[in-house]
Amino acid sequence: MSTYFTTAAITICHQRRGEGDRVYTLLAANGGRLEAIADGSGKILSKLAGHLEPFSEAVVTLVQRGTTTKLTGAVCRRRFLNIARTVERMQAAGACLRLCRELIGVGQDDPQPYALLRDALTALDDGAAPEVRDAVPTVFALQLSSLLGWRPQLDRCGRCNAGVASGSFDLPAGALLCVSCARSVSGAAALGIETVQYLRSVLKDPLPAAAAVPASADTRRTAKQMANDLVAYHATAKSA
Numbered sequence: 001m002s003t004y005f006t007t008a009a010i011t012i013c014h015q016r017r018g019e020g021d022r023v024y025t026l027l028a029a030n031g032g033r034l035e036a037i038a039d040g041s042g043k044i045l046s047k048l049a050g051h052l053e054p055f056s057e058a059v060v061t062l063v064q065r066g067t068t069t070k071l072t073g074a075v076c077r078r079r080f081l082n083i084a085r086t087v088e089r090m091q092a093a094g095a096c097l098r099l100c101r102e103l104i105g106v107g108q109d110d111p112q113p114y115a116l117l118r119d120a121l122t123a124l125d126d127g128a129a130p131e132v133r134d135a136v137p138t139v140f141a142l143q144l145s146s147l148l149g150w151r152p153q154l155d156r157c158g159r160c161n162a163g164v165a166s167g168s169f170d171l172p173a174g175a176l177l178c179v180s181c182a183r184s185v186s187g188a189a190a191l192g193i194e195t196v197q198y199l200r201s202v203l204k205d206p207l208p209a210a211a212a213v214p215a216s217a218d219t220r221r222t223a224k225q226m227a228n229d230l231v232a233y234h235a236t237a238k239s240a
């Protein structure tokens with residue numbers, strides 16, 4: 001039996017398969033991350049491809065038969081045209097798409113990552129100031145991790161539960177450790193008060209506002225490194 005459904009979706013990536021077919025990895029409002037095949041025969045793919053370009057949002061029609069999902073229709077809803085105008089914006093948007101590919105499993109049906117990705121692309125498309133633009137992938141990484149159940153614990157020590165304002169971030173615990181507990185853990189990255197406050201703010205505010213939270217270049221750099229470490233840790237765990 002075939003099930004038809006329509007959903008808004010953003011293309012994460014695509015690859016060729018077999019005789020000119022194309023497999024699209026989509027992040028959808030309804031269905032989460034999906035892999036859908038566009039038939040290369042006839043005129044289907046050539047009709048769809050233009051609507052599914054990178055950095056655009058489309059309404060797609062999908063047909064589910066058993067474990068196979070076919071893409072039968074796509075109409076572009078919004079093209080984030082300004083993203084392609086500068087290398088820096090393209091790199092920032094590309095980083096967000098890569099995070100979706102690395103962290104979200106196929107079949108994780110939750111509409112929130114889709115809304116978050118759309119907010120990130122919108123912020124980049126709207127022509128944010130350079131420091132805001134550069135903060136988008138970091139904020140996206142932290143907020144996506146939170147949506148997927150890996151929200152960093154930054155108010156209490158992950159070992160002794162004492163209140164903490166700074167300390168060392170322990171990736172396996174997903175938590176900040178106080179100075180005394182951190183002594184028994186190797187490899188936990190030190191986070192100062194300013195960085196901890198910055199991380200708490202960007203986890204609390206919605207994306208466009210979170211990317212505009214003011215911080216020193218040093219704080220942004222430390223937060224970016226922490227977000228990268230968090231993502232790498234969970235991406236490795238997911239693929240293991």
Ligand SMILES: [Zn+2]
Binds near residue numbers: 180
């Ligand atoms: Zn402690």
